[in-house]
Amino acid sequence: MTGATDSVRVVVVWVPDFPVLACGAQDGVPVAVVHRGAVVACSASARAAGVRRHMRLPTAQARCPGLRVVERDLAAEVRLFEQVVHRVEAEVVPRLEVIRPGLLAAPARGAARYWGGEPQLSVRLVGTVAELGLPARAGIADSTFVAALAARRGDGVVVPADGDAAFLSPYPVGVLGVPRLAELLKQLGIRTVGDFARLPAGRVAERLGTEGIGAHRVARGGSARPVSVRTAxxxxxxxxxxxxxxxxxxxxxxxxxxxxxxxxxxxxxxxxxxxxxxxxxxxxxxxxxxxxxxxxxxxxxxxxxxxxxxxxxxxxxxxxxxxxxxxxxxxxxxxxxxxxxxDTGSQGAFDGERDTPVEVERAAARVQAVLGHRAVARIVEAGGRGPGDRIRLVPVGDIPDDGAGASGGTWQGLLPAPHPAAVYPVRRPARLTGADGAPVGVAGRLELSAEPAFLSVDGRRPAGVNGWAGPWPVLERWWARDGGRRIARMQVTTDDGHAWLLLVDRSRWWVEAHYG
Incomplete structure (x- = not known):
């Protein structure tokens, strides 16, 4: 039999800024949800300050100094969106597809007949999601891709049947989700989807290959996927x-x-x-x-x-x-x-997630077969207060346990961003002194005994301190008689161009990390 295509009417429901909502952010607070040092979502107030998706974290923090940074918690997003999915399936449409947390699609034709029309279906879906306290928008079109764009344009946008191509026409070619192709088309003077759609299909296939064929099909109002193969x-x-x-x-x-x-x-x-x-x-x-x-x-x-x-x-x-x-x-x-x-390569209509390319996974598996399962590991962000606490090594192929991904929680004494560029596995001895040469101490109420003036690392010649922040206290396992720890951290910059993360433990100063 031939697999189904997107020729039927499709409704898409989109919850804007869903990763931000899933982390429990408060209204009006500038928040950026980050993954691997890049912004994946941000709040409206953060956008107003110039923060954008895919922006590197230091750039985002420079544009919005008061930005609250939260590591992405995909499991929390899935759990929250499952409530939306369950409610929509139970009350509006019996079967749907989760594109990603915050975005779902469903066949619209039968549901629209049941609810009295496509506009009524959109209203019903948005209202159902709103009952859970989440803002939502809905869009309807001939394809999932165009319906998603319609939802982003505004609530209740219905693209007429056979109108996908006209709807896409004024959009820039970058919306097709193929960056290399979009850059090439711009160099050729083709800047809108409509301009691209008017090119002859044969010429596109000849010059732009499989990637261009798929994008051209979308530009003309077709499906992002080729016709499904005959397969059971x-x-x-x-x-x-x-x-x-x-x-x-x-x-x-x-x-x-x-x-x-x-x-x-x-x-x-x-x-x-x-x-x-x-x-x-x-x-x-x-x-x-x-x-x-x-x-x-x-x-x-x-x-x-x-x-x-x-x-x-x-x-x-x-x-x-x-x-x-x-x-x-x-x-x-x-x-x-x-x-x-x-299998013609990336299908590219939506942002996908691939944590480890398949070629890397296969190579890692071959090495693990020879050297052992733990011989090849990947870095996973974990919960913790210090920079060394927030990184764990997990063997490739293993799923991190709940503790490995707990970086999004609230940690009293959490070191503020930006994060150090290098964390030393063994602390380096340091000496922090005031202008009179006496060691700087930290009192119980986090008061410094003197303003920091000089810093010596590894016994080297002291450098002048021209800036510092902190101290931030850390009190861990206070209930344990032998296992408790009470320390404080400071960020210090010196006149030789270095920035350091210092740690004071039992009145002794150590360098824990280096910012650059």
């Missing part, structure tokens, strides 16, 4: 039956990781990719719960498993996994690919 989708479904009902969610997540690996191998062997993955869980009492994720060939196996983890946690918190009087646990987990298409 069920042939690629992977599943695992548990001998006994599994009650530990972490065990189910590790099975999801193995299933995702198997699914990707099957798709690669067939030369295809999938646009979506449906995760299905069968409980011990016979209920089946499903959730659809946008995939577009971009999610690594670990990222798929993390999606499953977030959904399972949300279902558990909302009681959907409770067995009542029946047998508890999960009997079966299945991953079913949907939207099968030839």
């Amino acid at each position: 989708v069920q042939d690629h479904t992977v599943q695992r039956l548990f001998e006994a009902a599994e009650e530990q969610l972490d065990a189910v997540v590790f099975v999801a990781l193995a299933l995702a690996d198997e699914l990707h191998e099957r798709l690669a062997a067939a030369g295809v990719v999938c646009g979506r993955v449906e995760a299905a869980v069968e409980t011990a009492d016979g209920r089946i719960l499903t959730r659809i994720f946008r995939h577009e060939g971009r999610l690594s196996s670990r990222a798929v498993a993390e999606r499953v983890r977030g959904v399972l946690a949300a279902w558990s918190e909302t009681g959907l996994l409770d067995a009542g009087d029946g047998e508890p646990g999960i009997r079966r987990l299945a991953l079913r690919p949907d939207g099968i298409a030839p």
